[in-house]
Amino acid sequence: MILSELRTSAAAFHASTGWEAKPEGLCRGEICVPAPGALAADGSLDVTIAAERLGMPVIHDADHGLWALGTATLGGRALDTATAADPELLTFDHEPFRLSSLRGKKVILLAWSSY
Amino acid sequence: MALDIDIEKARPWNILAGPTHPSLVDTRHVTNPAFGFTNIPMAVWIDENGTLVRPAEAASVERSPLRNMEVPEELPEQLKKVMQAVKKIPDDAEAYRAAILDWVKNGASSRFVMTPSEVVERSGPRSNAEARARACFELGEHLRRNGHSGAAVTWWKEAHRLDPRNLVYKRQAWTLVTTPADATEYDLMQGPNDVYDSNLVDEVSSEGGFVQFIVRPAL
Numbered sequence: 001m002i003l004s005e006l007r008t009s010a011a012a013f014h015a016s017t018g019w020e021a022k023p024e025g026l027c028r029g030e031i032c033v034p035a036p037g038a039l040a041a042d043g044s045l046d047v048t049i050a051a052e053r054l055g056m057p058v059i060h061d062a063d064h065g066l067w068a069l070g071t072a073t074l075g076g077r078a079l080d081t082a083t084a085a086d087p088e089l090l091t092f093d094h095e096p097f098r099l100s101s102l103r104g105k106k107v108i109l110l111a112w113s114s115y
Numbered sequence: 116m117a118l119d120i121d122i123e124k125a126r127p128w129n130i131l132a133g134p135t136h137p138s139l140v141d142t143r144h145v146t147n148p149a150f151g152f153t154n155i156p157m158a159v160w161i162d163e164n165g166t167l168v169r170p171a172e173a174a175s176v177e178r179s180p181l182r183n184m185e186v187p188e189e190l191p192e193q194l195k196k197v198m199q200a201v202k203k204i205p206d207d208a209e210a211y212r213a214a215i216l217d218w219v220k221n222g223a224s225s226r227f228v229m230t231p232s233e234v235v236e237r238s239g240p241r242s243n244a245e246a247r248a249r250a251c252f253e254l255g256e257h258l259r260r261n262g263h264s265g266a267a268v269t270w271w272k273e274a275h276r277l278d279p280r281n282l283v284y285k286r287q288a289w290t291l292v293t294t295p296a297d298a299t300e301y302d303l304m305q306g307p308n309d310v311y312d313s314n315l316v317d318e319v320s321s322e323g324g325f326v327q328f329i330v331r332p333a334l
Contacts, residue, residue, distance in 0.1 A: 002257045057247040059251060059254060070148075071245075077235055077238045079167065081235065083165065084167050085148075085149035091137070092139075106218065106222075108158050108159075109159050110116065110156055111156060111174075113287070
């Protein structure tokens with residue numbers, strides 16, 4: 001996730017990282033991590049707190065005024081949960097596509113590249 | 116799903132394949148943090164309820180014709196090295212394809228389906244360094260898209276240093292500096308180049324072959 005300040009909307013954080021701010025904490029699949037003080041009443045999220053709780057590295061590019069958020073490292077594995085993430089991908093017509101649109105079918109997501 | 120920052124570079128391959136299933140592109144490499152893809156081809160299996168039943172692993176489904184080819188002596192040295200390295204990649208294609216067919220037939224009772232805890236346990240490692248590499252790669256790509264190619268290289272070099280087993284981060288970066296701007300396809304050799312310290316052939320050779328970057332399917 002790319003940020004120009006260390007506060008963002010909970011909705012944007014959810015869309016980019018898969019972690020949703022709920023009353024019980026930051027949740028994804030069956031996992032919820034308490035994050036007191038992270039969520040403000042106006043729906044904004046303190047990224048520093050959220051990142052610390054989820055074990056997400058934050059890097060800063062001072063020259064361009066940007067921060068980038070790394071992935072969560074809660075369990076030391078690439079996956080924290082077997083609930084499939086649902087990132088926004090694109091079709092070859094540049095249309096957004098989410099794997100959740102294929103619920104009810106078996107899906108093999110196979111990565112290839114042209115390089 | 117093509118792991119390609121440029122849809123147009125992937126398009127000719129997609130047209131040739133003529134897929135009848137959804138065919139996608141991950142232009143921001145978001146499936147690395149989402150699923151743990153670090154090389155190609157890799158795949159995950161997702162059941163009807165949206166639960167992963169196999170984590171990211173090498174996913175060849177047919178034996179590469181390169182394996183049976185004699186490497187012609189007259190080829191450029193770099194190309195010969197790549198072809199020789201490809202021939203040494205462990206061949207799990209037949210077993211992997213059979214596992215897919217077993218899942219299609221038997222569903223949740225297939226012996227190749229893992230429990231949620233097995234899926235998490237068998238997903239690749241993610242240390243702080245690997246998580247930081249993801250941030251560096253994404254920042255580099257953001258900067259590149261916004262006209263700061265030099266700054267992008269700096270962050271991509273850091274991503275390569277932090278996550279040396281992620282061959283996708285490396286190949287995506289190398290190919291951009293060795294492919295002419297007006298080319299319709301990427302330069303598959305990716306170097307040597309004077310921007311990065313390594314390139315595909317030298318990296319694979321120095322690390323002991325493609326096998327060092329492959330997550331073989333546990334079947």
